[in-house]
Amino acid sequence: MSAFQDVLFSIENGHGRIVLNRPQALNALTLDMIDAIGAQLAAWEMRADIKAIVITGAGDKAFCAGGDVKAVREAKLRGDLGLLEDFYRREYALNHRLATYRKPIVAVMDGIVMGGGAGIAFNCSHPVVTHKSLFAMPECRIGLFPDVGAGHFLNRASPAVALALGLTGLTLRGPGIIRVGLARYFVGSGRVGEVAIDNLDALNLAVDSAGIDEMLPKIEPVFGLKTLDEIVTVLAARRDPWAVETLKAMRSFSPTSLRVTFAHITRARGQDLAEVLKTEFRLVQHFMTAPDFFEGVRAQLIDKDGAPKWQPAELGAVTPEMVERYFTPVPGLKDWAPPTR
Template sequence: MSSFQDVLFSIENGHGRIVLNRPQALNALTLDMIDAITAQLAAWEMRADIKAIIITGAGDKAFCAGGDVKAVHAAKQRGDLGLLEDFYRREYTLNYRLSTYRKPIIAVMDGIVMGGGAGIALNCSHPVVTHKTLFAMPECRIGLFPDVGAGHFLNRAKPALALALALIGLALRGPGVVRAGLAKNFVASNRVGEISIDNLEELNLRVDKAGIDEMMPNIEAVFGLKTLDEIMTVLGARRDAWAVDTLKALNHFSPTSLRVTYAHISRARGQDLAEILKTEFRLVQHFMAAPDFFEGVRAQLIDKDGAPKWQPADLAGVKADSVDAYFAPVPGVKDWAPPTR
């Protein structure tokens, strides 16, 4: 019997079950969890008695609130640069394996789903949302960028909405995730225990309206503009509450994150997941070598003073050539490549 309890595995009624089991940490992903899930998926893939996989989160608050960025921050502090490479390389490999798995995978997003949690759920064949789903990709707030295949799954949404989700970290409830085109299945929270690959369609609820509907005219008008600078200019010229709040949020985020994120989401549209993960691995390794991510984690999650000191401090200081440099190969670091089976 394994003593490792951060992920639980079982087989029930022809389904392999994976439970992310760190409810005290909102089921945030560690490298050990990533490795355990990868190994179990490989063991189950060719078994004839398993027809589908179901992934859920323990507790009543979260599916998975993301990767364990505090652990990544701690690794940098102690000079463990190998972990900064291994964590993302193996996480992205898991994202890719989920996307290309030979059996259906149902990911039940019943609660908070952010960052690495979205990388698990939205790369599966059957992401399921509920009344309790709260989805967001708030990486620009901590000096990072939406990764784990976000260049692929956010681009399922219309271009303006994809950019709004990536730049603002706009939060969506279950119906909004469906309306945005990120997931197809919406199931009542009190019925998630009944979900199987056989009855998913009959459990599916219709989405007649979503909170995002009222915001879409604003999002299209602003985030449909041609450049990030135009977006910021128009937000600054408007006086309505939505524009004022949106500009205030963006002005608090890492300028480097905003520029790189805008470029990434725009360039990634139409690319396949393997291409996007290769790019995202380059991007994340450049972020690991730069100050903003570690400053963002300090300000938002460790010291919690909410006062990050970004470098550069404003968008004007982030030049086009420095953005392009984030997309270039990282000296001394091998590119991410899809795993061979």
């Protein structure tokens, strides 16, 4: 038996079952977990006795709270630039494998799902939410941008909602995820263990109301505007609590992250996942050489002083030319491309 226990694999009733098993870290993804999942999926793909895959998270709090960004920061501090490339190259390969897998994959988000966890769940053919699901893409808060295919899956929602999710870190619960179009299946949290590809329709619950319902009429006209500057201007002109809180949050985020995120989500509309991941690999590698991500992780996750010093510190100082550089190939690095099967 393998000593590696951060991901558990089993076969039950014709289903390959994958359990993300780091509950003490909210099942955050490490490179070893990414590699193990990719290898197991490859081994199961052509097996006739396995008709579908089911992915869940261990513990009662999270499906997966994201990638292990503390480990990425530590790699930067010790000068391990190879890991900064390998982590994202292999994580995006897993995202693409999940999306193009030859069998259905059910991902049950019974708890927190953010960042890299969303990259697993929403790239699967059958994302499932529960009453405990709590989804957000808060990368701008730590000086990064929503990646792992977010330019593709966030755009399943309306353009305004996709931008609101990417720019504000807006949190959605299970019914809200259904309401905005990011998932189709909603099951009771107590029935997660029963989920299989054959009974999803039987377990599926109706969504009568969602917390996002009263917010959508505010989101659509504001985040549907053509530029980030217009969005910020309109939010600043309004006096209602939603606008005040939304703008306050955005003003605490990395200005560079906000500009790049707006550009990426807008440009990614209509692109396939491989195109989006190629762009996101360029973006993330540029972020690995810039200061904001490492400062954001320090301020929010290491020292927890909540006072990152962004460079530049103001949205107006992030020029179109600076944003455009993030979309260019990274000198000395091969572009990301889907791995051959």
